[in-house]
Amino acid sequence: MRVLGMISGTSHDGIDTAVVDFTLEGDRLRGTLAYSGGTPYDPALRARLIAALPPAPTTLAEMCELDTLIGQAFADVAASTIEAAGPVDLIVSHGQTVFHWVDATTALGTLQIGQPAWIAERTGVPVLSDVRIRDITAGGHGAPLVSYLDTLLLGAVEGTPAALNLGGISNMTIVGDQVSAYDIGPANALIDAAIVAAGANDLGYDADGAIAATGTVVPELLDVLLSEPYYALSAPKSTGKELFHGTYITDAIATAGVSVELPDLVATLTELTVRTVAADVARAGVTTLVVSGGGVHNPVMLAGLRRELPEVDIVVSDEFGAPADSKEAIAFALIGWCTAHGLPGTEPAGTGAREARVLGTLTPGAGPLRLPEPLARAPRGLVLDAAGS
Known part of the structure; x- marks a missing residue:
């Protein structure tokens, strides 16, 4: 069929x-x-x-x-x-x-x-x-529905494999002794919103992580972003742009009391994705992380994950027959x-x-x-x- x-x-x-x-x-x-x-x-x-x-x-x-x-x-x-x-x-x-x-x-x-x-x-x-x-x-x-595909595709992988999708929202399926899947938080949603609001390019996203690569993470803003209560909720859970949108960014900047140029903002939002994803991957004891979605084309994001998860084998889903x-x-x-x-x-x-x-x-x-x-x-x-x- x-x-x-x-x-x-x-x-x-x-x-x-x-x-x-x-x-x-x-x-x-x-x-x-x-x-x-x-x-x-x-x-x-x-x-x-x-x-x-x-x-x-x-x-x-x-x-x-x-x-x-x-x-x-x-x-x-x-x-x-x-x-x-x-x-x-x-x-x-x-x-x-x-x-x-x-x-x-x-x-x-x-x-x-x-x-x-x-x-x-x-x-x-x-x-x-x-x-x-x-x-x-x-x-x-009703999410992440991709978890059904993930369980069939990764069921034979040794250890504790997980599938990570880095779209607007990051979601993960952990295929261990028990299956668990949920939305982690923003992957590209906040980055895209910042770029669209600034009119930085016609694409509406950070192509190849080029903007993030020229910026520096702002610790005060990152701390505010990481304090979001959603991250502490237990799975199953789901989220979207109803929470993570442009106004969310401006509110976080105001709370942090900082002035941020676009490259530093994008670098900080990219690091937010890295930190939230890495924390959940490490907590679950994942041994193999199979990544898909637009985030695989962002070398800053992938390098950050490899930096935070040195013991995890991080591969792109193409290796399992599913182009990212x-x-x-x-x-x-x-x-x-x-x-x-x-x-x-x-x-x-x-x-x-x-x-x-x-x-x-x-x-x-x-x-x-x-x-x-x-x-x-x-x-x-x-x-x-x-x-x-």
């Missing part, structure tokens, strides 16, 4: 895609990565999205229009991906998270926009969407395969749910909705490889 996974993450910079051809081989699932790519949002659409995100006020009219515009952007990317990669049986669209409602350690709701009907209409392919909420209704956080920039899209393709076969696509120990659940809402394509025969048992492992390998 060929599944196209699509997601725009908490960096809201564009749409990542992965086409995976899944084949069940005994009790193991093999996924052949036939295509992966990334398409930036149109700058005007990204600016409009950023302007509507918390803590900014917005309107139902703006949410309706963004739901349509982002749905159309996903439809365009889906169509071009299918043109490049060939036909698919199912599309899984995560859409764009605009709000994740968490009260202390309890997730109460989540909202992803990007109307899937536009994708189904454009491609004629059925679309699975709204994949997080069912886990929340079962008492989970496409791993989350692969995870949603996997969720689609599971749902199509009537199987849960969550790891309850990772999200905090009472039980695993079959995820998502299906929008039919051009013809009758035809699903494979349901499977009685979930696969026990996953092997990812590239087409032709």
Whole structure:
């Protein structure tokens, strides 16, 4: 079964895609990565999205229009991906998270926009969407959903392996005697917010860590940032830009009573990611850390992690067949395969749910909705490889 996974993450910079051809081989699932790519949002659409995100006020009219515009952007990317990669049986669209409602350690709701009907209409392919909420209704956080992929992919690794995603938010799945997964805190979210607010470049992020590399960490500001109560909460837990946004930075600077130039601010925010991630990795006794997400392209961030975790083997997820920039899209393709076969696509120990659940809402394509025969048992492992390998 060929599944196209699509997601725009908490960096809201564009749409990542992965086409995976899944084949069940005994009790193991093999996924052949036939295509992966990334398409930036149109700058005007990204600016409009950023302007509507918390803590900014917005309107139902703006949410309706963004739901349509982002749905159309996903439809365009889906169509071009299918043109490049060939036909698919199912599309899984995560859409764009605009709000994740968490009260202390309890997730109460989540909202992803990007109307899937536009994708189904454009491609004629059925679309699975709204994949997080069912886990929340079962008492989970709806995040990190990638933990299901992580447990299948890293289950055979010796020691205590963990998967770390450095997107807008950092999240980690620890695959030891017991699985644990949760959002650690900001990875690139605050860095991006600072760069966008300063108008430092047209990218909206610190490409190759170039800005951080020219700055110096401000200890007073770092101490204020590290005092954030979220870090002390027990897992499972989840967070997002509802907490870690531009105003959060200006409030922290005011509390610290310092004046900070942009390079020093970005260096300090990068060190915040390093310190919070390293503390949790060390606390969990992780021996192998498999890293993915945009942060793998930031040498300042990766060097900081290696400095703080000298005993940990830090590798990029590409070594496990999951390209760092496409791993989350692969995870949603996997969720689609599971749902199509009537199987849960969550790891309850990772999200905090009472039980695993079959995820998502299906929008039919051009013809009758035809699903494979349901499977009685979930696969026990996953092997990812590239087409032709």
